[in-house]
Amino acid sequence: MDRRLKIGLFGFGTVGQGFYQILQEQQLPLEVHRICVRNPHKERPAPQELLTCEARDILEDPEIDLVVEAISETEPAFSIVRESLLRWLPVVSASKKMLALHLPELLALQQETSTPLRYEGAVGGAIPILHLLDEPLRHEPVLSLRAILNGTSNYILSQMRQQGWSYAHALQEAQRLGFAEADPAADVEGYDPCYKLSLLALHAFGTALAPADITRTGITGISAGQIREAEAQGRRIKLIARLQRDAGGSLQASVGPEWLEPDDALWGIEQELNGVEVALKYSGPQLFTGRGAGARPTGTAVLSDVLKLMEGRAYAYPKQEKRHPIVVA
Structure with a gap:
């Protein structure tokens, strides 16, 4: 790549921190550009200048290439993923409840926007099932x-x-x-x-x-x-x-x-x-x-999905009888 891919990270709890810490240890053309949290003044293991409490600071930033969603609240997580896909931002999510409850809508959004969503860390943690x-x-x-x-x-x-x-x-x-x-x-x-x-x-x-x-x-x-x-x-x-x-x-x-x-x-x-x-x-x-859980096992699953999206590898959903491939723009 000619430049580093810039990631907008929503949530900096167990999974978000695990992903961030693993990424800091790797020599990859990736960087976390902004981190959206509820309280940006709370002490966290990340530079203060990366933190924001405004979703639009990520969603409206033209430098952001990809969104990682790792928050615990179901409906806010869905809103973030939905808005990201509508803005043609590929997404990696670790929110199993949100994904399960909104799966039909998320499948339709991927097709409508030709923008991929991956979620390995939401199922088996470090097991790449x-x-x-x-x-x-x-x-x-x-x-x-x-x-x-x-x-x-x-x-x-x-x-x-x-x-x-x-x-x-x-x-x-x-x-x-x-x-x-x-x-x-x-x-x-x-x-x-x-x-x-x-x-x-x-x-x-x-x-x-x-x-x-x-x-x-x-x-x-x-x-x-x-x-x-x-x-x-x-x-x-x-x-x-x-x-x-x-x-x-x-x-x-x-x-x-x-x-x-x-x-x-x-x-x-x-x-x-x-x-x-x-x-x-x-x-x-x-x-x-x-x-199946924990900061590093789930964090590494999130990073694996990010790397696959860098390679243009969306889920193919091959078991579905009627499907159309999601093309990564």
């Missing part, structure tokens, strides 16, 4: 997908089994370590993996699936006694997300606790790790594992 489905495995029909998509719930269940803790104690420890939020409902009640499964349904099966259409059960009802009973049988309880077409061709989606046997591919996925098992028509089952 959307890239794998979109490019290397694009020709392979997916028969089914099973996954552990929430590190918080997986950590709690692992600690209940290994330490003999109650659910309440394991949750408290997860909160102390920063694995769980003060309000852990999205994680422990299964909403978080539903949002991720909604995005996976599009890339694995070509179906835009609303989170509300996914059968959901969390882990709040799992007792220490059930954990011990499963352990006595050589089994483990995990929160499993599933996608599979039924005999009539309808896509069935669910998130809920399952008792896994030792020969199950997901049996050994412990603590805060995530795992995705994809059953493919030609090459059979494949398992992908890695850290």
Whole structure:
């Protein structure tokens, strides 16, 4: 490139800081030109002159080439992504809830503006599952997908089994370590993996699936006694997300606790790790594992998407029956 690509970054929490810090360590033709935050006067690990609290300072800056959206509020995140696409600014987003709730609109906006949106970090953290489905495995029909998509719930269940803790104690420890939020409902009640499964349904099966259409059960009802009973049988309880077409061709989606046997591919996925098992028509089952959350695992997924957009690589959505390629201008 003749010049450095300039990025407008929205949000400077865990993911935003992780992305920024990784970028500072790399010798790449990229720079974060502005960072939009709620409070620009708060002390942050970035030069003060980069900070602003005005979205227009990024969206209306003619020097900005690409937007990275990493904020936690759903509707403000959608507004930022929508406005960016309407201004022909490619976007990388890490906001799984926003993406899942607004997926049809975002797909239409990409087509209308011929401007791409990527969101690897919103699904599996450091696991590049959307890239794998979109490019290397694009020709392979997916028969089914099973996954552990929430590190918080997986950590709690692992600690209940290994330490003999109650659910309440394991949750408290997860909160102390920063694995769980003060309000852990999205994680422990299964909403978080539903949002991720909604995005996976599009890339694995070509179906835009609303989170509300996914059968959901969390882990709040799992007792220490059930954990011990499963352990006595050589089994483990995990929160499993599933996608599979039924005999009539309808896509069935669910998130809920399952008792896994030792020969199950997901049996050994412990603590805060995530795992995705994809059953493919030609090459059979494949398992992908890695850290599903955190500053650096998600930050590196965001950077990977930025680099792909630099190369003109929009999502192809190859599993969709009716699709038109999104051409990066």
